[in-house]
Amino acid sequence: MKRFRKIYLEISNICNLSCAFCPGTARKKQAMTREAFTFLLEKLRPWTDYLYFHLMGEPLCHPLLGDFLALAGEAGFRVILTTNGTRTSQWQQVLLRSPALHKLNISLHAFEANQLDIPFDDYLRQNISFAREARGRTLVVFRLWNRGGAHSCNRRILEDLEAAFPRPWVTEPRGTRIGHRVYLESGETFRWPDLEAEDAGERLFCYGLRDQLGVLCDGTVVPCCLDHEGDIPLGNLFTQSMEDILSSPRAMALYSGFSGRIAVEPLCRTCGYARRFQRT
Secondary structure, eight states: OOSOSEEEEOSBOOOSOOOTTOOOOOSOOOBOOHHHHHHHHHHHTTTOSEEESOSSSOGGGOTTHHHHHHHHHHTTOEEEEEEOSSSHHHHHHHHHTOTTEEEEEEEGGGGGGSOOSSOHHHHHHHHHHHHHHHTTSSEEEEEEEEETSOOTTHHHHHHHHHHHSOSOOEEETTEEEEETTEEEEEEEOOOOOOTTSOOOOSBOOOOBTTTEEEEOTTSEEESSTTOTTOOSOOEETTTSOHHHHHTSHHHHHHHHHHHTTBOOSTTGGGOTTGGGGOOO
C-alpha cells in the first residue's frame, strides 16, 4: 500500500479565471513541460496511485493535458482533475477516451465568482453533457462549495441537474448521488491559509503529509493542496529524492506536530479548511 492516498501534481499555475473564492498565486506563471512531467511521474510512482493535476491553475488550460493523461496512465496512475467547467466541451472527447481519468470535479460555483463571456445556459449545458456522456466510465462530481456565501446561481443549477438526472437522489458519504457515478457535493466556503491572516492558534489537526502532499510546477514539495504560494517548501524533486524531503527536519516536525494536534507552521495556523477536522 502506498504511503499517500493522493498527491497533487500542479501541471500549471495558470488559470483562465480569477474566482472570488480563490487566492490565486503570485508565483511566476509556469506550465510544466513534457520532460519535467515525465521525470516527476517516475519520482512519484512509489508513493501513490492517485494524482490530482491541480494545486493552483486550471488543468484544462494546459495544451499537453491529453499527453499527460496518457503518460500517467502508462505509469499506472489514476488521475483526478478539478476544473472550473469553462473548457469541458473543448476537452470532452479527450477526457472520455482516457483510461487514466478516474474522476472529474467540476466547480460549478466558479460561474458566479467571475464575469464570463460564456452564457450561463451554455456553461451548464456543456458540463451536464459531459456527465451524461461519461456513462459511468469516470466519476463526475459537481461541486457547489459556496454555502455561507453568495449562491445566486444555485437554484438554477439544481433545477437543470434535476432535469438531467431525475430524482430520487441518494445521500451517500461522498455526497449526493444523482446518477450512475455522478455526484453533487455541497460545501462551506472556507478561509485559505495566508501568512498575512490572523493566527487562529496552534491547536489543529491536518492530513498534510499524512494522506497527501503537493508538488508545485517547479518541483517544490509542499505539505498540502492549499499551500498556494509554496510558503512551506520542504524540498524539490528535481534535485532531491522524496525520501530525503520527507525525512527533513521541517517535514518531520510538521508531521509529528499534527500527530499531537499541534500546528508548528505559521501558515497552517491560519487555515480555515483544516479547522473542519478540529475536535471540539
